[in-house]
Amino acid sequence: LLRKKEESLWTVNGKANVAPDKIERLLKTISSIEAKNPVAQAAQKSVVNTLATDGIKVEIYQKGKKAITYYVGNTTADEIGTFMYIDGSTIPFVVHIPGFRGYLSPRYSVKELDWRDKAIFDTPIDQFAAVEVTYPDSAQNSFVLSRGEGNNFTISQNETQASPKQEMAKLYAAQFAGITFETYLHGYSDSYVDSLREATPKCIITVKRVDGSKATLRVFYKPVTADTKSLYDDKGNLLVYDTDNYFALIDGNPELITVQDYLFRHIFKRYSDFIRP
DSSP: OEEEEETTEEEETTTEEBOHHHHHHHHHHHHHOEEEEEOOHHHHHHHHHHHHHHOEEEEEEETTEEEEEEEEEEEOTTSSOEEEEETTOSSOEEEEOTTOOSOOGGGGOOOHHHHBOOBSOOOOGGGEEEEEEEOTTOGGGOEEEEEOGGGOEEEEETTEEEOOOHHHHHHHHHGGGSOBOOEEOOSOOHHHHHHHHHSOOSEEEEEEETTSOEEEEEEEEEEOOTTOSOOBOTTSOBOSEEEEEEEEEETTOOOOEEEEHHHHTTTOOOHHHHSOO
8 A cells, every 4th residue: 555645755554655766656657558459359358367366456546535446467468568457447458658668567566665765764964863873893983973053063982072073974964864775685584584683783873863763773794695796805715794785674674684885884984083183
C-alpha cells in the first residue's frame, strides 16, 4: 500500500518512506500509459487467465474512493508492450507509454523493499542538531559534533568540549542530508543477522535532529565473499574484509544492508580531524 502523507511524502505499508524517484516514476506511468491495441481474439482467454493468476492487481484511490482497478501482466513477445486488463472491461489490451520501448510491470512491484527510501539519516542542515560518532575499539577517535545558534559548532569527547574547525564542521554536518545505503542483503539467516547485531561494530553513528528524533546506524566490517571486487591489498596480501563495502544495521529496522566505503570514508572522521593543531 502506497499512501500519500504530504505533498512529496509517501509511505509504503504505513511503516517506511517511499523513495521519491520510485513513486514519481509510478505516478508518471499511471498518467502516461495508453492502449496500443486490443489483444487478438484468439489470445484473449489465455491472457485474461494469466492476468488472473499471475498479474498484479492495481487499485487507485482518489479522495478516499476507489477510482479504478486494473491488472498488470507480462510483456508482449516484442518486449515493447505490456498486457493489462481494466476491471469490468470485456477484453484485455496491450498497453505502452508512447516513445518508451520496454515493459511496465517492474514499475508496479509488490515487494515492499523495492519501494523503501534508501536514505539513512535524511537530515538537512537546518534540522541537524548533533552527530555522535563512536568507535568502540578506539575511544580516542570518538566525538560528538553539535550545532548551536548561528550555525556555530562545538565538538566534545567525554567531558571535554572544544571549538572545531567551523568550515569543516559545517561541511561534515551537511553530508547527513543525503547519505544512503547501497542495497538490502538477502540470503543471510536471521541467526546470522542477530549475531552481527550482538557483535562489536566498526563504528556507531547517531544523528540527532532539532525536533528530538534521531537515527542510528551501526557499521560492521564485511568479510570477503565471492562477489568482493578486491581480494588483495596493495602488497598482494589476501584481504580478510571487503574494502569497498560494509555491513550495516539501522536501529529499528530488521534488514541487513550494505554501505559503500566511498561514501562513508567521509563520515569516518576522528576527533583530531576537527581540532586545530
